[in-house]
Amino acid sequence: MRYDITEENNQVIIKNIRDFEPKHIFECGQCFRWDSEEDGSYTGVAYGKILNVKKEGEDIIFSNTNLKDFNEIWVNYFDLETDYGVIKNELSDVPILKEAINFGHGIRILNQDEWEILISFIMSARNSIPMIKKSLNMLSERYGEYIGEYNGRKYYSFPEANVLDKLSLEEVQDCKASFRAKYIISAATIVSSGEIDIYRFKNLSTEDARKELMRFTGVGPKVSDCIMLFSMGKHDAFPIDVWVKRVMEYFYLKKDTSLKIIQEYGQDKFGRYAGYAQQYLFYYARELGIGK
DNA sequence: CAGCAGGTGCAAG
DNA sequence: CTTGCACCTGCT
Numbered sequence: 001m002r003y004d005i006t007e008e009n010n011q012v013i014i015k016n017i018r019d020f021e022p023k024h025i026f027e028c029g030q031c032f033r034w035d036s037e038e039d040g041s042y043t044g045v046a047y048g049k050i051l052n053v054k055k056e057g058e059d060i061i062f063s064n065t066n067l068k069d070f071n072e073i074w075v076n077y078f079d080l081e082t083d084y085g086v087i088k089n090e091l092s093d094v095p096i097l098k099e100a101i102n103f104g105h106g107i108r109i110l111n112q113d114e115w116e117i118l119i120s121f122i123m124s125a126r127n128s129i130p131m132i133k134k135s136l137n138m139l140s141e142r143y144g145e146y147i148g149e150y151n152g153r154k155y156y157s158f159p160e161a162n163v164l165d166k167l168s169l170e171e172v173q174d175c176k177a178s179f180r181a182k183y184i185i186s187a188a189t190i191v192s193s194g195e196i197d198i199y200r201f202k203n204l205s206t207e208d209a210r211k212e213l214m215r216f217t218g219v220g221p222k223v224s225d226c227i228m229l230f231s232m233g234k235h236d237a238f239p240i241d242v243w244v245k246r247v248m249e250y251f252y253l254k255k256d257t258s259l260k261i262i263q264e265y266g267q268d269k270f271g272r273y274a275g276y277a278q279q280y281l282f283y284y285a286r287e288l289g290i291g292k
Numbered sequence: 293c294a295g296c297a298g299g300t301g302c303a304a305g
Numbered sequence: 306c307t308t309g310c311a312c313c314t315g316c317t
Contacts, residue, residue, distance in 0.1 A: 126298040178313045
């Protein structure tokens with residue numbers, strides 16, 4: 001990807017980048033720790049840093065950062081090396097997808113931390129996005145490290161596995177984790193003990209990573225696909241939540257199709273770009289209420 | 293007030 | 306291997 005980049009007083013500004021829309025990126029269901037500001041920008045924490053992202057005209061302004069962090073963290077985090085034009089071009093041949101891609105044209109799939117995403121998507125099971133965000137923020141405020149203040153708000157890192165594994169069931173439930181609390185403590189124990197090394201999974205095949213992930217209680221087919229897609233670079237993963245199920249049935253299949261069939265259909269139709277297709281379809285379906 | 297949304301685990305077919 | 310139900314909380 002080619003884009004022009006400049007740095008000035010704690011900001012990095014990118015000009016001439018295509019396919020980058022903060023609203024699409026932060027509201028397509030892949031992340032929970034970014035919040036919109038009054039000016040339409042988004043502030044969040046990743047890899048121990050607070051960042052604000054704003055689109056002004058055709059420029060993307062990254063505030064509270066510098067060129068070093070930008071190159072070391074944010075280029076990879078925002079998947080800036082990937083040319084989405086190539087992906088869109090290929091996927092546009094599939095019926096209906098062209099409309100979904102136009103609708104969410106600025107989506108990028110973030111490369112997030114494996115541990116944070118594992119817990120985030122265990123938390124997502126049978127839960128709403130506002131509640132997931134609330135729970136993850138409570139966990140971070142109470143058990144993460146204080147990072148600093150930005151725009152009048154304090155920010156905390158996501159707590160490590162060797163912190164969460166020492167919490168009681170009640171302490172995790174108090175963060176509104178509900179019946180998922182036991183899954184979260186179990187995952188923290190498994191990860192901090194080294195019994196399973198999730199940071200190794202990005203080197204496995206999608207199929208093997210999926211099997212390994214499902215060894216965690218609270219991680220089924222959908223959650224494992226989300227973890228692989230959003231933190232392990234497995235762009236052929238195809239997570240099917242209720243919105244994707246609805247939109248797939250609405251456009252391509254018939255009602256009450258089993259998840260297994262939809263999964264096979266998606267993998268077959270969208271191939272190595274199934275994860276990107278899933279993101280465009282999810283955002284399209286959810287924002288427009290398709291199939292509901 | 294009851295009804296509903298939302299993935300996974302677990303038991304039973 | 307597939308199906309049906311319980312899990313828990315906030316919102317309508």
